[in-house]
Amino acid sequence: MSADPSRVLVVGGGIGGLTAAIALRQGGHSVELVEIREDWAVTGWGLSLTGPALRALDTLGLADRLIDLGYGITTIANCDSDGNLIAEVELPGLLGPGRPAQAGIARSELTRVLRDSAASHGAVLRTALTVAQTVENGTSVTAVLSDGTTRDVDLVVVADGAGSKTRELLGIDVTPAYTGQMVWRAVVPRPAWADRLFTFFGPGDNAGLIPISAAYAYCFLTENLPTPDVLPDDELADRMRERLRPFGGRVAEVRESIRKPEDVVRRAVNTVLAELPWNAGRVVLVGDAAHTPSPQLVSGAALAVEDAVVLAEELARTPDVLEALDAFGRRRHDRAALVVEASRRVARLEQAGQQTEVPGLLGRTHGALAAAI
Known part of the structure; x- marks a missing residue:
């Protein structure tokens, strides 16, 4: 005290x-x-x-x-746009044995x-x-x-x-200061393979998936955009699926579960x-x-x-x-x-x-x- x-x-x-x-x-x-x-x-x-x-x-x-x-979460899996592993980052565990590095x-x-x-x-x-x-x-x-x-x-x-x-x-x-990027986030059902933090490097945008509970994860997408803009709320789910179209594999699986506009947020970074x-x-x-x-x-x-x-x-x-x-x-x-x-x-x-x-x-x-x- x-x-x-x-x-x-x-x-x-x-x-x-x-x-x-x-x-x-x-x-x-x-x-x-x-x-x-x-x-x-x-x-x-x-x-x-x-x-x-x-x-x-x-x-x-x-x-x-x-x-x-x-x-x-204990690791970050950095993958290409089709989900092939590029590098895995082992996260420092600061809480001691038996407790995760992140959550x-x-x-x-x-x-x-x-x-x-x-x-x-x-x-x-x-x-x-x-x-x-x-x-x-x-x-x-x-x-x-x-x-x-x-x-x-x-x-x-x-x-x-x-x-x-x-x-x-x-x-x-x-x-x-605007970084030249917009970030999209959508809550999705957690796939069984999503047991760590995943990032996916695309040809233009980058995406990722973070589990937040046994049942759910959130998908994120970083969009490069010189000037920030605002999109209609009722278009967000359709627009996010479209931006995720260049990604295959695991991202494609997650993409199709993004259906409700109210489950998506998009913000300037x-x-x-x-x-x-x-x-x-x-x-x-x-x-x-x-x-x-x-x-x-x-x-x-x-x-x-x-x-x-x-x-x-x-x-x-x-x-x-x-x-x-x-x-x-x-x-x-x-x-x-x-x-x-x-x-x-x-x-x-x-x-x-x-x-x-x-x-x-x-x-x-x-x-x-x-x-x-």
């Missing part, structure tokens, strides 16, 4: 915000979390919790529960577990609210919420995503990397608000959970909030930069048709991320 418990307001109820609420409550701080959405809706169908993510979640007592709800999981399940954990630890969770303004008071900060009410707190943790509106209020100048400092006074950025990699590294969630753990550690280490925030940023920046820059490099390699260089880059990056935080 912190030697000097603080009053903390967390902005954003995604992975970063909820794990921050859990870690800070475990550290003895008073926590209120505000989320602008009314229904805790999540975007996308699934994600992969990498070894570093599971290691950080293990310190919060959540790793095994999430592994049980998801699907354990695929439905986003809805992950969010539910994190929300329930935050509430059970005593965090106050409120929806349909966000921060409209913050005013520094020397030894505290006043947050004006979107409903006109105010909170006088010791710290505001900003976890409202890559397009963070609160970041703009702080004057931290960083604009999400943007990256964010804020330079230090990540705080303006007693207001600090965490998770995607500070650093957003592209999805090829499957490490956005890991960085967000690690941020929560490290922030709680630094607040426990020193009673001076500003010193703690400075130490937090210095511990986290280079690691986040490694992931964001590697993900940008992957996007450039894919766009240049140099996919055979991607497995080595992924392996080196995941190896580096196995180091202690």
Whole structure:
């Protein structure tokens, strides 16, 4: 427990915000979390919790529960468009014998577990609210919420995503950068052969499959597109099947199960990397608000959970909030930069048709991320 418990307001109820609420409550701080959405809706169908993510979640007592709800993964199989193996990447196991290196999981399940954990630890969770303004008071900060009410707190943790509106209020100048790619995701029944993370390098687009439970997986497709666009929702399933047409073998099998437009999401791939400092006074950025990699590294969630753990550690280490925030940023920046820059490099390699260089880059990056935080 912190030697000097603080009053903390967390902005954003995604992975970063909820794990921050859990870690800070475990550290003895008073926590209120505000989320602008009314229904805790999540975007996308699934994600992969990498070894570093599971290691950080293990310190919060959540790793095994999430592994049980998801699907354990130990390797990445990188294949050509017909499913022939090019290279296999053995993932670093960070939880010890008998536990997987990664876990695929439905986003809805992950969010539910994190929300329930935050509430059970005593965090106050409120929806349909966000921060409209913050005013520094020397030894505290006043947050004006979107409903006109105010909170006088010791710290505001900003976890409202890559397009963070609160970041703009702080004057931290960083604009999400489009990578030249769109990502498609569709939930599908899990084929019996999908017992690991698969990637398939096509002649133009790249695809993959990640199991998220015994019954389901999600198929992803990375589309190279110079300028992002928006397609009609009712066309998404048909359009995704068409984009997967150049792939044979296992992808062709999965392709035909993509039939419902509501099972498909398509988003522009943007990256964010804020330079230090990540705080303006007693207001600090965490998770995607500070650093957003592209999805090829499957490490956005890991960085967000690690941020929560490290922030709680630094607040426990020193009673001076500003010193703690400075130490937090210095511990986290280079690691986040490694992931964001590697993900940008992957996007450039894919766009240049140099996919055979991607497995080595992924392996080196995941190896580096196995180091202690």
